[in-house]
Every structure is written in C-alpha cells, then in structure tokens.
Amino acid sequence: MRTAALHPTLAYHLTNTMGWPSLRPFQEKASPPIAEGRDTLLIAPTAGGKTEAAVFPLFGLMEERGWTGLTVLYVCPLKALLNNLLPRLERYAAWLGRRVGLWHGDVSASRRQAILRDPPDILLTTPESLEAMLVSRGVDHRRLFGGLRTVIVDEVHAFARDDRGWHLLAVLERLTRLAGRPLQRVGLSATVGNPHDLMSWLQGSGSADRPADVVAPDEEAAAAADVELDYVGSLPNAARVIAALHGGEKRLVFCDSRRMVEELGELLRGQGVTTFLSHSSLSADERRRAEEAFAQARDCVIVSTSTLELGIDVGDLDRVIQINAPWSVASFLQRLGRTGRRAGLRRNCLVLALTRHDLLASAGLLLLWSRGYVEPLHAPPQPRHIVAQQLLALTLQEGRIGDALWIDWWRGLAPFESAQPILDHLIRDGYLERDGEGLHVGAQAEQRFGRRNFMDLTAVFTAPPEFTVMNGDTEIGRTDPALLTAAVPGSRLLLLAGRTWSVEWIDWKRRRCFVSPVDGGGGKARWSGAQSVGTSFALSRAVRDVVLGTDPPVGLTRRATGELSLARGEHRDLVHPDGTVIARENGDLHWWTWAGYRANATIKATLGALADPTHPVDDLSIRLRNDLTGTGWRRGLADRLRPPAIDDRALNGLKFTALLPRELAADTLATRLADPVAAVFVLSKPVRLVVR
Known part of the structure; x- marks a missing residue:
C-alpha cells in the first residue's frame, strides 16, 4: 500500500496482514487535516471507515512526534460500541507497539487501577466515565490527562441531539484546562443536514479561533437503494411477512420500542425463524451472544431497537426491515446504510406499517428522504441544569473553587456565559458553601447526591428503576x-x-x-422511558403532502396503495393546499395545522383560553373551545406567541432541575418544546372552515 497518509509500519501491515490494497478515498481525504492538528468532522454511513480514518493519522503523529502516555481519548455513547471497537483498535496499535485501554462501568476495578498506574496511548470511554474519573479522589487528574492531545468523539450526532452532548462539551473544556493545551477534536458522524454547524458545536469554546474541516465521502445517488412500503395491519402479520420473505438471508429488523422487539421476537420464533434480539434492557452478555451468533449465521433475523443503528458490527447483512417509520430521515439513512456493503448488493429496506396512521407517517418520511432532506441537528437550547451539575462536579474535582475564577474552566463555552444566577441559587440553597473567597460542596449536595461517591452526579440522564x-x-x-x-x-x-x-x-x-x-408464551414485556417529543414540522408537512396525493417514489405494495387511498379519503376534508382547516365534527372543533408537536404546543399556548385545556397536544391538530365561531379570534396571534406551559411533572424528566430555581427550569423546558418559526408560518396561512 503506497500512500503518504499512513505511517510506513501501518501501511505494511494493512497490505500484508489485512490484505488491503489501499485506503478508501474518504480515508485518504481525512488524513491531511487530522495530521495537521485541525479539528475535523468525518461524515459517513455506518461501516464507512470513519474509525480508521480518524486513528490512522493519529498513530502516525504518535510515532513522528514521540507522544507518550495517554494522548488520545476515544469517546462513545454506548459501552457496547466501545467493547466492539476495542479488539480492532488493539490490533492496529500493537503493530506500532502502542496500547489501547477501556474504561467504563463494566470494567473491573483492578483493570482501572492498572490503567491509572500505566496509562495506555488511547483510552476508550464514555462521558459518564470521564466525569467519574474527574470527581474521584482516587484519580490523579493532572497526571492522567496532562499529556492529552486529541479527543475523538464517535457518533457525535447522537450526543449533539440531547443533554449528553452539552455534558460532554463541558467535560472536554475541563480536560483542556487540565492538559494545559487546546485539544484537537475529531468527530465521527452519520449524515446530518447542517454538518458545518455540528463541527462548530463540537469545537466548543474553540469554534471562533481553531481551524476546522468537514470531510465526507463523495455523494452517492439516493436512487441507488431498493425501498418498499407495505401495510400489514398488526405485529403478528408483520411476523408472518418477515417469515415468508427473503428465506436464506440475514435480516435486521428495527422496532421503535423494547416491548415491540420482545413481542416480534417471540412471534418470529413461533413462525420457526431463527431469531436474535438486541435492546438496552438485555444484559450485556445476552446482547453480545445474540450479536455474535447473528454475525456468524445465515438465514436468520436479529430484531433491535436503535441500538444497532449505531456502529456495532453484526457482519454483512442482506436486508433491513423497518417496523413503522423511524423518528427522522437521518435515522432512516443510518439503518438503510447497514445494507449494500457487499459488491453487487444494493442498499435496501422494507418498511412495514402496522396501522393506517403509521402508514401515513412512513410514507411522509420516505417522501422526505426521496427529496434529499436530512434534518438539521441543533443541540437542546438553554442547558441550565447541565451548568448546575458542572458547577458541583468541578467543586468535587478540585475540592474548592474560587468564587470568581470558576468561569475560567469553561473558557467562554456558551451555556456558562449566564451561569451566575445558577451559582447564586446553588449557594442560597446550600448545594455550595462559601469558604472565604472559595466555594466547597455543601451539606445539601452531600445529602442529595453523596451516596456511592456522588455517582448519581456523573450521568445527565435519569434511568428509571428496573x-x-x-x-x-x-x-x-x-x-x-x-x-x-x-x-x-x-x-x-x-x-x-x-x-x-x-x-x-x-x-x-x-x-x-x-x-x-416456560413453554407456550403468554409473557408480558414493559419498560418505562422518556416520552417522544412528537413529529417534526418537516415530517408533518410531508405527511400532509401524502394526504394531498403525493406518493413517495418507492415500491408500494397493493396493500399499501389501497390503505393510502382509504387514509386520504378519511382526511380529505382536513387538508387545504393553501392553508389550514378548522373542522367541526360531532360538536368538537379541531384546528388541523399539520405542523408537528412543537409548533402545535406553541400555538396552543398562544391560544390560551381559546384552546381546550383538557386535550393534549398532538402532531397534526389542536382541539379548540367548541363555542368558537368564525376566524376573527385568530387576528394578531402571530405577534404574541407564548411558550408552552410547563407543569411540575414535566420538570421531573429533566435531571438536575432541583439545582435550578423553578422559573429557570420551566423556561428551559418551555424553550425546548417550542417551535416559534413553524408556529408563525402556520398562523400566517389562510384557514378554511368545514363541518363534517
């Protein structure tokens, strides 16, 4: 293998040990900016070679510049993904006499102590484990992290869409201060609609002054995929279709819940299909056994939640089957990209809709995909609860922080620019206590978070009791x-x-x-989890386009075509090509906005007493007070938008809200639930009144 992008020893082994004739073009493109120390975002589908594109030039830098000790962190959102990566990276590192270590919640205490005594060159870990190291009195932070040069963030799109991303950015700023130098940031991501914005977000406080590049493979035609939409009507029918089709092939079936994974898995086994399962509530050993068995088998099915959407390797796949629509086009692209990796095999996906509502949602999503749309990714606004958690975590890390110097640890990272009211609240409520010109952890924090060495403070998500x-x-x-x-x-x-x-x-x-x-079935599956924020504005409008008569340019079975026709008939009076519809039916009054959950939540809050307070917000319509007549009450609404109302039960889903004044916590959640741009768009459109 002849390439300037590789250290000679790596090139030799890739050619002679692995049998690679060359690097992929995408990997060649990624090497120069990473080798030059530039912050870099690598965008490619699952199994697109992102990990190798990131680590190969860094191995070269280690050798050329004589880096020693822990110089590279590799951060992932899932422990299973880290476990899957470890043997691959260990093999590459061994060719150069380098070492890779693993640190997460399932790694033994003895193995962690060995890492502290003699750190590896690369450490694979999660943000929660990084936080646990930083707040631990048993870790010499400056010795362990003092030699850091680069942080690789895998599945960065998964981090950026929730509060784990803000937590990770804040931790990286603290690591930058401990290392005493800017840390190169390399992100690995699936396709997103705004890659340069994602790159800037990942850079954190360095976005204004550090050079950055976005590297992606050459565009592939979206048409190079075989996608079919079918209507099956129920989960048992879905199992029958899966069992009857594609015999002899390896099929990956995605479901939108753990409960559905379990129920479909049992149904498929009842149909005589060799079936494996993967979801987050199965034990690590159970998942690993299933994934390894699936990777080695033929003629079988693995049923999974989104856990296998990420980069865990389950071998070559023949087919992806999707039960109902995933939550985004980006997610669909990740799943579709699981297939078509072997020469001569096209990417493919069979979408099975269980209900008429699911059929419309699936058709809408496939319509968006066919148009080349991918959702722009924006981190959740106003992460004030993460700021509060970080103030406590830094105090634990340092033992004592200066009441005027703490801000230097985050170097102007945006959420910390307005942190003073949060700090004042922590002091006022006893979470932090003054000690001269410094602050230390207060009795209230000890009481609320002190169990198990403050471990509850290291994770920004709340796991339900199981x-x-x-x-x-x-x-x-x-x-x-x-x-x-x-x-x-x-x-x-x-x-x-x-x-x-x-x-x-x-x-x-x-x-x-x-x-x-026991034999015979009859078992029940159930888990509590975070509630979905509903359908986006873009997807809801695409569903509206489907109802108005646009078919997605994919294969439609006879059943899907027939049910789409019936669904359009049911909704014919509820769509208006130039605006929205207010429909009176059986005494109820509904405003059919087709605007998505967040826009409808904003419109309902703005309507105030004009909306029915007892009816929850949905994706497509808002129930109005049934004594309203005409449309005069709509005047001026776009000029006086209000944020959605927040009750205390909703605040319970936002971890660390107890560390905030109630009004700040409520404002954070209201901001996240609102979509003022889409709301104004809808309110500016004409309305048609109908009686059904």
Missing part, C-alpha cells in the same frame, strides 16, 4: 417493576430475550427477580 431478571446465576436483562406488582391470575409471566419466563421469587431489597423458562 429489576434485574436472573435465571439461576445468569443475568437475562432488566424489567419494569410494574410487571412484578400488578395483580395477575395464576403464574406471573415475563417476556424477555424473546421467550417467556415464570417468576419464581423476588428479592425486593436487591431489586432482583428469579425466573425459570
């Missing part, structure tokens, strides 16, 4: 405690890992339940 399910000494996974407390006739049956288990006894103190396998 019981560990054990079959003898083997952990199968976790389940919602509601399944263990609800009254049931006869045996209590759980559905987990695609099969039914009978609960033998429950250890309430240790939150464990012990089960044994």
Whole structure:
C-alpha cells in the first residue's frame, strides 16, 4: 500500500496482514487535516471507515512526534460500541507497539487501577466515565490527562441531539484546562443536514479561533437503494411477512420500542425463524451472544431497537426491515446504510406499517428522504441544569473553587456565559458553601447526591428503576417493576430475550427477580422511558403532502396503495393546499395545522383560553373551545406567541432541575418544546372552515 497518509509500519501491515490494497478515498481525504492538528468532522454511513480514518493519522503523529502516555481519548455513547471497537483498535496499535485501554462501568476495578498506574496511548470511554474519573479522589487528574492531545468523539450526532452532548462539551473544556493545551477534536458522524454547524458545536469554546474541516465521502445517488412500503395491519402479520420473505438471508429488523422487539421476537420464533434480539434492557452478555451468533449465521433475523443503528458490527447483512417509520430521515439513512456493503448488493429496506396512521407517517418520511432532506441537528437550547451539575462536579474535582475564577474552566463555552444566577441559587440553597473567597460542596449536595461517591452526579440522564431478571446465576436483562406488582391470575409471566419466563421469587431489597423458562408464551414485556417529543414540522408537512396525493417514489405494495387511498379519503376534508382547516365534527372543533408537536404546543399556548385545556397536544391538530365561531379570534396571534406551559411533572424528566430555581427550569423546558418559526408560518396561512 503506497500512500503518504499512513505511517510506513501501518501501511505494511494493512497490505500484508489485512490484505488491503489501499485506503478508501474518504480515508485518504481525512488524513491531511487530522495530521495537521485541525479539528475535523468525518461524515459517513455506518461501516464507512470513519474509525480508521480518524486513528490512522493519529498513530502516525504518535510515532513522528514521540507522544507518550495517554494522548488520545476515544469517546462513545454506548459501552457496547466501545467493547466492539476495542479488539480492532488493539490490533492496529500493537503493530506500532502502542496500547489501547477501556474504561467504563463494566470494567473491573483492578483493570482501572492498572490503567491509572500505566496509562495506555488511547483510552476508550464514555462521558459518564470521564466525569467519574474527574470527581474521584482516587484519580490523579493532572497526571492522567496532562499529556492529552486529541479527543475523538464517535457518533457525535447522537450526543449533539440531547443533554449528553452539552455534558460532554463541558467535560472536554475541563480536560483542556487540565492538559494545559487546546485539544484537537475529531468527530465521527452519520449524515446530518447542517454538518458545518455540528463541527462548530463540537469545537466548543474553540469554534471562533481553531481551524476546522468537514470531510465526507463523495455523494452517492439516493436512487441507488431498493425501498418498499407495505401495510400489514398488526405485529403478528408483520411476523408472518418477515417469515415468508427473503428465506436464506440475514435480516435486521428495527422496532421503535423494547416491548415491540420482545413481542416480534417471540412471534418470529413461533413462525420457526431463527431469531436474535438486541435492546438496552438485555444484559450485556445476552446482547453480545445474540450479536455474535447473528454475525456468524445465515438465514436468520436479529430484531433491535436503535441500538444497532449505531456502529456495532453484526457482519454483512442482506436486508433491513423497518417496523413503522423511524423518528427522522437521518435515522432512516443510518439503518438503510447497514445494507449494500457487499459488491453487487444494493442498499435496501422494507418498511412495514402496522396501522393506517403509521402508514401515513412512513410514507411522509420516505417522501422526505426521496427529496434529499436530512434534518438539521441543533443541540437542546438553554442547558441550565447541565451548568448546575458542572458547577458541583468541578467543586468535587478540585475540592474548592474560587468564587470568581470558576468561569475560567469553561473558557467562554456558551451555556456558562449566564451561569451566575445558577451559582447564586446553588449557594442560597446550600448545594455550595462559601469558604472565604472559595466555594466547597455543601451539606445539601452531600445529602442529595453523596451516596456511592456522588455517582448519581456523573450521568445527565435519569434511568428509571428496573429489576434485574436472573435465571439461576445468569443475568437475562432488566424489567419494569410494574410487571412484578400488578395483580395477575395464576403464574406471573415475563417476556424477555424473546421467550417467556415464570417468576419464581423476588428479592425486593436487591431489586432482583428469579425466573425459570416456560413453554407456550403468554409473557408480558414493559419498560418505562422518556416520552417522544412528537413529529417534526418537516415530517408533518410531508405527511400532509401524502394526504394531498403525493406518493413517495418507492415500491408500494397493493396493500399499501389501497390503505393510502382509504387514509386520504378519511382526511380529505382536513387538508387545504393553501392553508389550514378548522373542522367541526360531532360538536368538537379541531384546528388541523399539520405542523408537528412543537409548533402545535406553541400555538396552543398562544391560544390560551381559546384552546381546550383538557386535550393534549398532538402532531397534526389542536382541539379548540367548541363555542368558537368564525376566524376573527385568530387576528394578531402571530405577534404574541407564548411558550408552552410547563407543569411540575414535566420538570421531573429533566435531571438536575432541583439545582435550578423553578422559573429557570420551566423556561428551559418551555424553550425546548417550542417551535416559534413553524408556529408563525402556520398562523400566517389562510384557514378554511368545514363541518363534517
């Protein structure tokens, strides 16, 4: 392999050990900016070679510049992804006499101590584990991180769309100060609609003065994919279709919930299909066994939530099947990109809609995809609760912070520019206490977060309480405690890992339940989780286009075509090509905006007493007070938009809101639930009144 992009030893082994004739063009393009120390965002589909594109030039820099100790951090959102990457990176590193280490919650204490004694050249970890290291009194932060040069952030698009991204950026600023030098930031991402904005966000405080590049493979025609939409009407019917089609092939089936994964897995096994499962509530061993078995098998199915949308390797796939529409075009592209990697095989996806509503949503998403649309990615605004968490975490890290110098740790990172009111609240409520001109952790923080060495302070998401399910000494996974407390006739049956288990006894103190396998099915699956924020404005408008008669340019089965015709008939009076519709039916009054959840939440808040307060916001319409007549009440609404109202139950889903004044916490959530631009667009359109 002859290329200036590689260290000679790497080039030799890639040619002679791995049999690679050359680097991919995308990898060649990525090497110069990374080797020059520029911040770089690499955009490519899953298995597009992003990891190698990032690490190969860094291995060269290690050798050329004599870097020693821990110089590169590789940060991932999932422990399973780190586990999957480790052997691959270890192999590359060994060719150069370099070492790779792994640090996350499942790594043993002895292995962590070995890393602290003799740090590797590259450390694979999660943001939560980085935070745990920084707040730990058993870690010499400046010794461990003093030699850092580069941070690679894998699946950066997954971080940026929620508060884990803000947490990661804040931690990287603290690491920059500990290292005493700017840290090169290399992001690995799936396709997004605004890559340069994502690159700037990843740069954090350095976005104004550090050079940056975005590297992506040459554009591929979207038409180079075989996509088909079918209507099946129910999950059992979906199982029958999957069992009947594509025999002899390896199929990856995506579902939008853990419960659906379990139910479909059981149904497929009942159809005689070799089926494996993967989702976040299965034990790590159970997932690993399933993923390894699937990678080595043929004629089989693996059913997964979005966990396999990310870069975990499950080998070559023949086909992707999607149950209902994923939440975004970007997500669909990730899943579609799982196929078509072998020569002569095109990317493909079969979408199975379970209901008429799901059929419209799926058709709308495929219409957006066909138009080349990909959602722009914007980090959640106003992460004040993350600022509060970081102030406490920094105080734990340093033991004491100066009451005027703490701001220097984040070097002007945007959320910290207005942090003083949050700091004042932490002091006022006893989370921080003054000590001369410094601050230390207060009694209130000790009481609320001090258990297990403040571990609850290291993660910015709240995991619902779950019981560990054990079959003898083997952990199968976790389940919602509601399944263990609800009254049931006869045996209590759980559905987990695609099969039914009978609960033998429950250890309430240790939150464990012990089960044994039973034949015949009948088990129940359930998990609590974060509620979806609903459909976007772009997707809702695409669904409207479908109702108005536009078909997505994909294969439509006869069933899908027939059901789309019926769905259009049901909604014919509720769409207006030039505006919106207010429809009166059976005494109820609905405003059909087709604007998405956030825009409708904003419009409903602006309507105030004109909207029905008892009816929740949905994606397509707003229920109005049924005594309204005409449209005169709409005048001036666009000029007096209000943020959505927030109740205390909604605030409970935002971790660390207890560290904020209630009004700041409510404003954060209201800002995130609002879409004023889309709301103004809808309010500016004409309205048609209909009676059904």
